[in-house]
Amino acid sequence: MTRRPQPRPSRRSLLTAGAGTAGAAGLSACSGFSTDGGGGGSSTGGGPGTLTMITWAGDAELTAFQALADGFAAQGGPTVELQVVPYSEVLTAVDTGLRTDTPPDLFRVSYTDVAAYRTQGVLANLTDTADLEPAFLPAFWSAVTDDDGTFGIPHHTDTSMVLVNTAAVASAGLGALPTTLDAAWTWEQFADAARRVQPSRADTYAFAVNWQNAGAYRWLNFVDQAGGRLLTQDLSAVSADDPGMLKALTYTRDFFRQGLVPQASSSRGQPASDLFVNQTVAMVFAGDFLLEEIDGAGFDYQATFLPRDVNASADLGGNALVAVEASPNRDAALDFLAYCAGAQQMGDFCAAATVLPTRTDVDPASLDYAVRPDLMPLFVEQATTIREQLVQQVVVPDFSAVNAQLADQLDGIFLGSGDDAAALADLVAGVQSVLTS
Amino acid sequence: MSADVASRRPPEPARTAVRPGPSRRAAAVRRWAASYALLTPALVLFGLFMLYPLVQAVRISLTNSTGIGTADFVGLQNYARMVSDPVFWRAAGNTGLLAVVSVPSSIAAGFGIALLLRDRLPARGVFRGLFLAPYVISGVVVAMAGRWIFDENVGIVDRTLGGLGLPAPDWQSGGTAAAVSVFVMLFWARTGLVVVLYLSALQGIDSDLLEAAELDGASRWQRVRFVSWPLLRPTTFFITVLMVIEVFQVFDVIRVMTGGGPAGATEILVTYAYTQGFQARREGYGSAIGVVVFLVILVATLLWWRVQRRAEEEQ
Numbered sequence: 001m002t003r004r005p006q007p008r009p010s011r012r013s014l015l016t017a018g019a020g021t022a023g024a025a026g027l028s029a030c031s032g033f034s035t036d037g038g039g040g041g042s043s044t045g046g047g048p049g050t051l052t053m054i055t056w057a058g059d060a061e062l063t064a065f066q067a068l069a070d071g072f073a074a075q076g077g078p079t080v081e082l083q084v085v086p087y088s089e090v091l092t093a094v095d096t097g098l099r100t101d102t103p104p105d106l107f108r109v110s111y112t113d114v115a116a117y118r119t120q121g122v123l124a125n126l127t128d129t130a131d132l133e134p135a136f137l138p139a140f141w142s143a144v145t146d147d148d149g150t151f152g153i154p155h156h157t158d159t160s161m162v163l164v165n166t167a168a169v170a171s172a173g174l175g176a177l178p179t180t181l182d183a184a185w186t187w188e189q190f191a192d193a194a195r196r197v198q199p200s201r202a203d204t205y206a207f208a209v210n211w212q213n214a215g216a217y218r219w220l221n222f223v224d225q226a227g228g229r230l231l232t233q234d235l236s237a238v239s240a241d242d243p244g245m246l247k248a249l250t251y252t253r254d255f256f257r258q259g260l261v262p263q264a265s266s267s268r269g270q271p272a273s274d275l276f277v278n279q280t281v282a283m284v285f286a287g288d289f290l291l292e293e294i295d296g297a298g299f300d301y302q303a304t305f306l307p308r309d310v311n312a313s314a315d316l317g318g319n320a321l322v323a324v325e326a327s328p329n330r331d332a333a334l335d336f337l338a339y340c341a342g343a344q345q346m347g348d349f350c351a352a353a354t355v356l357p358t359r360t361d362v363d364p365a366s367l368d369y370a371v372r373p374d375l376m377p378l379f380v381e382q383a384t385t386i387r388e389q390l391v392q393q394v395v396v397p398d399f400s401a402v403n404a405q406l407a408d409q410l411d412g413i414f415l416g417s418g419d420d421a422a423a424l425a426d427l428v429a430g431v432q433s434v435l436t437s
Numbered sequence: 438m439s440a441d442v443a444s445r446r447p448p449e450p451a452r453t454a455v456r457p458g459p460s461r462r463a464a465a466v467r468r469w470a471a472s473y474a475l476l477t478p479a480l481v482l483f484g485l486f487m488l489y490p491l492v493q494a495v496r497i498s499l500t501n502s503t504g505i506g507t508a509d510f511v512g513l514q515n516y517a518r519m520v521s522d523p524v525f526w527r528a529a530g531n532t533g534l535l536a537v538v539s540v541p542s543s544i545a546a547g548f549g550i551a552l553l554l555r556d557r558l559p560a561r562g563v564f565r566g567l568f569l570a571p572y573v574i575s576g577v578v579v580a581m582a583g584r585w586i587f588d589e590n591v592g593i594v595d596r597t598l599g600g601l602g603l604p605a606p607d608w609q610s611g612g613t614a615a616a617v618s619v620f621v622m623l624f625w626a627r628t629g630l631v632v633v634l635y636l637s638a639l640q641g642i643d644s645d646l647l648e649a650a651e652l653d654g655a656s657r658w659q660r661v662r663f664v665s666w667p668l669l670r671p672t673t674f675f676i677t678v679l680m681v682i683e684v685f686q687v688f689d690v691i692r693v694m695t696g697g698g699p700a701g702a703t704e705i706l707v708t709y710a711y712t713q714g715f716q717a718r719r720e721g722y723g724s725a726i727g728v729v730v731f732l733v734i735l736v737a738t739l740l741w742w743r744v745q746r747r748a749e750e751e752q
Contacts, residue, residue: 092715095504116718120506204590213696214716263610264589268698270609280590404717408524412700415610434717 051080051329051336053321054094055108056087060292060370064352072339078332080106098122103324105333110319111143111154112217115397117322118151124323124330125149132341139388140358143395144320153341156355157318158287159383160210160218161375162190162307166300168282172197177304181312181381187225187251190307194260197282207283208265208272209255216267216407217394218285218315222248224390227310230402230431231393238432244310246424249413253423256414267410287317288379291354291371303375305382312385316394318355356383401434491731498725503718515725525726527701528709531616535705536684539623543680544673546624547631552661554632555639565636568629576626580693583622587694589614612702615695619703622690627683631676638672639665674745678738685734706730 057065062084069080083104085093091113097103109117117123126132129150133141140154164177174193178184185193194206211218220230228244231237239245255261262280264270276284277297285306286294294301306314321340323333339345343362350357351367356379364380396402409427416423498515502508519525550568554561571579587608589595595605606614642665650660688707691697697704697712706726714723 091504098505116503117505120503122505262590263607263699266610266699268696268700275590278591400716400718404712408701411698415700434719 049078051078051105051333052083053080053106053108053336054083054085054090054097054104056090057082057084058292058353061353064349067352068340068345068349071345072336075339077335077339078329080336098324098326101326103326105327105329106321106323106336108155108319109152109322111140111316111391112394112399112403114144114152114320114322115146115395116400118146119397122325123151124325124327124334125151126153126334126337132338135341135343135359135361137358137360139316139386139391140318142388143316143391144322152320152322153337154358155319155321155340156346156350156353157316157358157383157386158289158355159314159317159379159386160221160285160287161303161305161379161382162207163276163284163286163294164302164304165276165279165282166302168197169193169302172282177302179304179378181305181385184305184312185307187307187309191251191254191260194255194283195258204279205262205265205275205281206260207255207285208261208275208281209252209285210272210287211267211285211410212265212269212271213267213407214403216410217399217403219248219252219267219406219410220390220394221306221313221315222252222309224313224387225307225309225311226251229389229393231396231435235392235396237435238428240428246420247309249424249427250420253414253420263415266414267407269411288376289317289353289355291375295371303378305378306385311387313387313390314382314385316386316391318358356380398435402431405430405434494724494727494731497721498728500721502720502724504714504720505718508721511721515722516729518722519725519729524701524704524709525706528697528704528706531701531703532685532705532707535620535623535687536681539620539627539684540677540680543624543628543631544676547628547676548635548669550628550632551635551639552665554636561636565633568632570629571626572630576689577693579622579626580690583618583690583694587618587621609695610699612699615699615703619691619694622694623684623687626690627680631680634672634676635669638669642668670745670749674741678741681737681741682734685730 053065053069055061055065062082065082069082073079083093090108094104094107094109103122114123126149132153133150136154140157141150144150144152144154169177172193174196197206209218223230223242223245226244226247228242228246228248229239230242230245232239256263256266262269262275265272265275265281272281272284273286273290273294275281276286277294279297279299306312321337323330323337327333340349341359343359346357346359347362347367349355350362350364351369354369354371354376356364356376357367365377367376369376406427409430413423413427497508499510499512500508501511501514554564585591586593587595589605589608589610592608595608598605606617608614608618646664646668647660650664655663686707687705688711691703691705691708692711695703697708707730710723710726710730712723713719713726717723
């Protein structure tokens with residue numbers, strides 16, 4: 001049994017194959033970054049009658065978004081096709097669509113990023129908001145509104161609280177944790193409690209704060225609690241020599257100087273929730289959207305309010321849903337936003353995704369939360385301390401650059417040495433440099 | 438004698454001005470057409486995926502683009518800003534330091550391992566695969582492994598050192614320790630390629646040369662130093678250029694392991710460009726940093742190439 005020799009390819013056949021391959025590569029390149037074959041129009045959508053929404057989503061959130069899409073279609077609206085991308089890639093996906101004239105019809109965006117798109121004319125204006133506005137809490141409505149209009153709906157919110165490993169704090173003899181805002185620990189009481197938490201091993205710590213990377217802005221909670229401001233009242237510059245900011249810097253820097261937090265939990269370090277889950281820390285500042293992940297760690301934990309100083313203050317978490325002005329399906333997209341803003345739909349979404357409603361007429365106590373329903377009322381109460389003064393500062397158009405600068409500067413400050421006032425001067429100069437550019 | 442020689446020389450052909458006939462011209466055109474037909478796919482791909490993005494990057498670097506909407510032309514403002522940006526200079530210094538430390542060490546280790554594999558080891562192919570594996574697997578996987586190995590709270594290295602009563606470095610929060618952890622993972626991931634390249638080159642050296650040197654009394658070290666090493670100069674040149682370019686392109690490992698921290702200790706130009714372009718939404722500035730990285734690599738490669746060529750000419 002002999003094998004017949006294969007004929008050698010001729011030069012002509014090689015050239016033909018090469019041309020074919022190049023043609024195919026060229027055609028695939030021409031298809032750009034579109035994730036479906038629809039194309040042809042000025043939207044990434046799957047064609048007329050279909051809306052495309054770019055979002056990030058965990059399993060529970062995806063189910064909740066799909067329920068919104070199905071409900072909208074059941075009411076006679078167009079199909080909403082969800083394009084789920086990782087959180088870190090969502091803005092890149094949106095920007096790529098905008099640049100290639102294939103924008104999504106809708107996308108999900110954090111409140112701190114809304115202004116960057118709004119000032120570039122990307123977002124569609126919700127013209128008829130007379131009925132909607134009174135239904136929303138003012139702090140969230142203002143996050144998507146300016147003098148020119150309202151450019152999205154504040155879809156949900158989340159905020160941080162202090163989660164406490166029950167066993168770790170029992171050994172410290174801290175007693176019952178504060179269960180009302182009025183009884184929340186003061187800064188001094190919190191620091192005292194942290195010092196009393198006995199680490200179970202030499203390499204464990206009292207707590208970690210969730211200010212890593214994109215969460216760097218949560219350091220501003222401390223500034224606001226101390227009565228300070230990062231930005232001036234007119235939001236055009238950094239507040240130089242702000243005593244509240246200096247007080248917050250000293251207080252938070254002491255966490256590292258006194259060894260209360262892991263050095264690795266600095267603003268460019270490891271996510272605080274990871275350190276809590278692997279029990280490196282006994283307490284953690286964490287948002288309610290993390291409860292599902294933390295609940296799987298297999299130990300008991302409780303929640304108490306963020307410490308307070310001059311003010312009680314919490315970070316603006318959560319996201320808006322926005323429609324794209326250039327979308328050929330703009331009106332249908334705005335209809336979908338109005339549908340999602342409904343009280344019933346918002347309540348269902350929040351219950352499924354373990355986040356908080358932004359409407360005043362959705363009672364969180366009535367929602368059937370799947371994860372730690374006992375803790376959600378506390379988060380609701382904490383969310384009432386999201387102050388408009390702080391919200392205004394974190395929704396300025398340059399906030400992405402400000403936040404990145406905060407992460408860099410705070411990392412150096414927390415892990416470095418030297419005078420606090422000089423460190424604050426560096427931070428102010430750094431943030432000012434990106435505001436003026 | 439000279440006349441005799443001249444008489445034996447074959448007659449030179451008459452030098453007449455012969456113009457290429459139509460058939461020769463057609464042949465030249467056919468050759469030209471065939472050459473460009475073969476080159477076209479590569480040129481199209483190069484133009485689409487290399488040249489066009491490069492030109493666009495230069496264009497964006499001259500604007501104040503945020504990545505959204507329109508951008509204004511700002512001339513060389515982004516480049517001027519770099520001069521007074523301390524983080525840029527720190528990132529540039531870190532990049533240079535990483536190149537100075539990691540390239541020679543990878544070459545030295547790779548060459549040494551290749552020598553061992555060439556002579557002594559059975560099942561060389563298996564070991565070659567093992568050494569190349571870290572280079573082939575995803576940088577993110579390498580970085581994730583490094584992050585767990587060097588975690589200063591729950592990592593195996595610090596746990597082991599602690600168990601032995603030795604001080605445990607702060608791999609995430611100590612600048613020097615963080616840089617060392619990144620270097621170790623990059624060294625592990627990159628050296629395998631150097632081993633394979635040197636091994637191939639060593640096997641291409643004529644064994645007669647080495648045998649002759651041995652018969653002349655050259656020791657093992659002298660054979661490596663004065664025979665093998667000079668013959669491997671082109672390979673070393675290629676590896677050096679390749680490794681330097683790779684150092685300037687390292688992103689995934691640092692991004693995942695340290696994110697450029699702590700306090701900028703592991704920030705290099707590429708990670709800084711990404712942070713500025715995508716996180717801070719200063720796309721124009723990020724592109725300008727990218728263009729500078731490109732120019733540095735280009736100039737460094739040209740310089741190294743000239744030095745190499747001069748050395749070969751002197752030989």
